[in-house]
Amino acid sequence: MTxxxxxxxTDRCTGCGxxxxxxxxxxxxxxxxxxxxxxxxxxxxxxxxRYYEGTFPDIxxxxxxxxxxxxxxxPCEPVCPVYATYxxxxxxxxxxxxxxxxxxxxxxxxxxxVRFFNWxxxxxxxxxxxxxxxxxxPRPVGVMEKCTFCIQRIQDAQGxxxxxxxxxxxGEIRPACAQSCPARAVSFxxxxxxxxxxxxxxxxxxxxxxxxxLSTEPAVTYLIGGE
Amino acid sequence: MAGVSVxxxxxxxxxxxxxxFGPVTGLxxxxxxxxxxxxxxxxxxxxxxxYQIVNDIGVxxxxxxxxxxxxIVTFVFWIGISHxxxxxxxxxxxxQAEWRRPVTRSAxxxxxxxxxxxxxxxxxxxxxxxxxxxxxxxxxHRGLWPNFRSPLVWDMMAITTYLTGSVLYLLLPMIPDFAxxxxxxxxxxxxxxxxxxxxxxxxxWRGTPQQWASLEMAIRIxxxxxxxxAVSVHTIVSWDFAMTLxxxxxxxxxxxxxxxxxxxxxxxxxxxxxxxxxxxxxLEEYLSDKVFNxxxxxxxxxxxxxxxxxxAEHLTVWYGNEHxxxxxxxxxxxxxxxxxxxxxxxxxxxIPIAVLSWRWGRKPLVTAIVGLGVMLGMWLxxxxxxxxxxxxxxxxxxxxxxxxxxxxxxxxxxxxxxxxFLYFTFVQIAPIVSIWEVREGEHLAARGGGHGEAHVGAxxxxxxxxxxxxxxxxxxx
Numbered sequence: 001m002t003x004x005x006x007x008x009x010t011d012r013c014t015g016c017g018x019x020x021x022x023x024x025x026x027x028x029x030x031x032x033x034x035x036x037x038x039x040x041x042x043x044x045x046x047x048x049x050r051y052y053e054g055t056f057p058d059i060x061x062x063x064x065x066x067x068x069x070x071x072x073x074x075p076c077e078p079v080c081p082v083y084a085t086y087x088x089x090x091x092x093x094x095x096x097x098x099x100x101x102x103x104x105x106x107x108x109x110x111x112x113x114v115r116f117f118n119w120x121x122x123x124x125x126x127x128x129x130x131x132x133x134x135x136x137x138p139r140p141v142g143v144m145e146k147c148t149f150c151i152q153r154i155q156d157a158q159g160x161x162x163x164x165x166x167x168x169x170x171g172e173i174r175p176a177c178a179q180s181c182p183a184r185a186v187s188f189x190x191x192x193x194x195x196x197x198x199x200x201x202x203x204x205x206x207x208x209x210x211x212x213x214l215s216t217e218p219a220v221t222y223l224i225g226g227e
Numbered sequence: 228m229a230g231v232s233v234x235x236x237x238x239x240x241x242x243x244x245x246x247x248f249g250p251v252t253g254l255x256x257x258x259x260x261x262x263x264x265x266x267x268x269x270x271x272x273x274x275x276x277x278y279q280i281v282n283d284i285g286v287x288x289x290x291x292x293x294x295x296x297x298x299i300v301t302f303v304f305w306i307g308i309s310h311x312x313x314x315x316x317x318x319x320x321x322x323q324a325e326w327r328r329p330v331t332r333s334a335x336x337x338x339x340x341x342x343x344x345x346x347x348x349x350x351x352x353x354x355x356x357x358x359x360x361x362x363x364x365x366x367x368h369r370g371l372w373p374n375f376r377s378p379l380v381w382d383m384m385a386i387t388t389y390l391t392g393s394v395l396y397l398l399l400p401m402i403p404d405f406a407x408x409x410x411x412x413x414x415x416x417x418x419x420x421x422x423x424x425x426x427x428x429x430x431x432w433r434g435t436p437q438q439w440a441s442l443e444m445a446i447r448i449x450x451x452x453x454x455x456x457a458v459s460v461h462t463i464v465s466w467d468f469a470m471t472l473x474x475x476x477x478x479x480x481x482x483x484x485x486x487x488x489x490x491x492x493x494x495x496x497x498x499x500x501x502x503x504x505x506x507x508x509x510l511e512e513y514l515s516d517k518v519f520n521x522x523x524x525x526x527x528x529x530x531x532x533x534x535x536x537x538x539a540e541h542l543t544v545w546y547g548n549e550h551x552x553x554x555x556x557x558x559x560x561x562x563x564x565x566x567x568x569x570x571x572x573x574x575x576x577x578i579p580i581a582v583l584s585w586r587w588g589r590k591p592l593v594t595a596i597v598g599l600g601v602m603l604g605m606w607l608x609x610x611x612x613x614x615x616x617x618x619x620x621x622x623x624x625x626x627x628x629x630x631x632x633x634x635x636x637x638x639x640x641x642x643x644x645x646x647x648f649l650y651f652t653f654v655q656i657a658p659i660v661s662i663w664e665v666r667e668g669e670h671l672a673a674r675g676g677g678h679g680e681a682h683v684g685a686x687x688x689x690x691x692x693x694x695x696x697x698x699x700x701x702x703x704x
Contacts, residue, residue: 115291
């Protein structure tokens with residue numbers, strides 16, 4: 001079986017924000033504008049959290065990109081009254097937009113606050129509509145959305161591998177954030193394959209999970225601790 | 228029918244019932260104006276809701292991370308209010324408290340109306356309300372079912388069950404009263420709108436011994452069934468919060484805490500409603516000082532229980548000293564929500580206990596004022612629970628703010644208008660004091676059976692044989 005996982009080396013992350021932009025472009029995420037951002041409706045499936053250690057002038061900044069952790073025991077899943085969010089056999093925490101009725105219960109039960117609601121439908125005035133990714137459906141008003149681990153890229157690679165009658169190679173699938181990271185802080189692969197890069201990283205002594213004590217079994221591993 | 232002369236005799240014999248019959252026989256301009264005025268306020272709700280559907284859910288002030296706002300606060304508030312009637316009336320009926328007789332009808336009506344309004348709010352709050360039926364287990368060709376693990380599905384089932392039960396429980400004891408009104412109207416203005424209406428809603432009631440026995444049995448069954456249903460409803464509403472991982476939501480005490488809070492707010496609105504009914508309809512004879520005194524005692528008991536739960540909840544959180552819980556705790560007790568929190572403590576704990584503990588504090592006007600305070604306090608409690616937690620998620624990078632939009636405020640205000648409208652209209656259609664139950668109580672008292680010991684169910688047909696029973700039985704013969 002496959003269980004998709006991601007690895008983020010926070011010691012490599014420079015906080016440049018390329019992943020955020022790439023994610024927007026890849027997944028047709030709407031840009032909500034200044035007014036909506038001011039009342040807390042900014043929409044970024046991946047965000048870069050900044051943490052400051054020490055006091056000025058001896059200060060150290062840490063960056064932590066946070067996206068949907070694709071939890072193995074996801075708190076968002078059981079609370080949805082209509083099964084709009086569920087677990088795929090490959091360990092993804094999937095969203096069915098057409099099934100979502102917008103109770104927003106999943107977002108309330110997400111300890112990572114990585115779910116985003118379409119308070120208004122996305123607006124892509126010309127010529128922005130020309131850069132929409134045809135592989136990803138735009139979301140209507142009133143539904144929840146969040147990081148999918150670029151499921152469209154996963155399916156592309158799996159289709160290609162099937163045509164060529166071979167397994168998907170490690171590192172073959174790269175979500176937009178991993179592809180665009182100039183510091184190569186993000187890697188993606190199969191956690192059930194003990195030799196994959198993500199599995200090797202997950203056994204690293206620097207590895208940790210976000211809010212690990214909640215037992216949500218995140219599929220995203222952070223490496224943290226070095227300089 | 229031949230009942231006319233008997234009915235007129237009865238009218239002469241019971242002049243004190245005039246205030247009950249007043250609003251349901253003639254047209255009262257005062258009550259009609261009340262209906263129209265509150266109806267206009269209720270229109271604000273539907274206008275705002277329509278505006279929201281057309282212009283997207285985004286016109287509300289909710290955001291990330293405060294995904295739930297005024298709608299859920301007000302939903303819990305109204306569902307809480309709905310515990311006024313059916314639960315209180317059922318408990319009083321089951322325990323055969325004689326002083327319940329003039330109270331039950333007005334209380335049960337509160338339940339049905341508050342529940343109907345409260346039930347609207349989860350729909351108002353949906354991002355795509357036109358798809359609400361996805362939550363209903365309708366067999367379909369896609370084989371899709373709702374997620375029975377979700378507390379929202381439990382919620383929907385509990386509320387629809389409670390609504391069905393409450394409507395039945397309100398309607399059943401109204402049948403003999405509607406029959407009394409039918410006979411009066413048939414005598415006074417045959418062919419009038421009221422005569423036709425009461426002929427339909429009295430469901431062919433003739434007051435035969437079998438009918439009385441069946442009715443008593445049905446009421447007793449409903450009274451027993453509706454108590455656990457009512458308890459389950461607010462328990463499940465609390466589980467909407469308690470089943471999550473959120474700080475200060477994930478609490479085992481929430482079930483009973485919410486049920487107690489619900490009954491507490493229910494008694495509060497009952498106090499206010501009873502005071503207004505007594506004043507406007509001159510029902511001093513029925514909603515007497517004694518009734519207010521007894522309900523006031525129940526009120527102060529719930530003030531104490533609610534305060535105990537609030538104390539226990541906050542003490543355990545504070546003692547546990549868990550980081551994310553303490554963030555919410557300190558914001559509530561000494562931070563940005565402190566004003567709301569201490570207002571809640573003052574109007575929900577200090578004032579009720581200080582005032583209602585004394586006999587002078589259980590007079591009608593005083594209890595009504597205390598009741599208004601408790602209604603405010605219970606709304607604030609739900610505000611603190613919903614907003615107070617959601618603003619402070621575990622990852623502090625995503626701290627939030629919440630400012631309700633005019634649409635949300637309009638819907639909140641409109642919901643009170645709608646409650647007023649339904650109540651004013653109800654008062655003009657159904658007797659707000661149960662006529663037959665009060666007469667039954669008077670007969671039991673007159674027979675010297677004492678108040679508490681009378682076997683209400685068994686003796687009802689016999690007890691009533693003297694007044695309305697004789698009349699309707701006479702008609703049969």
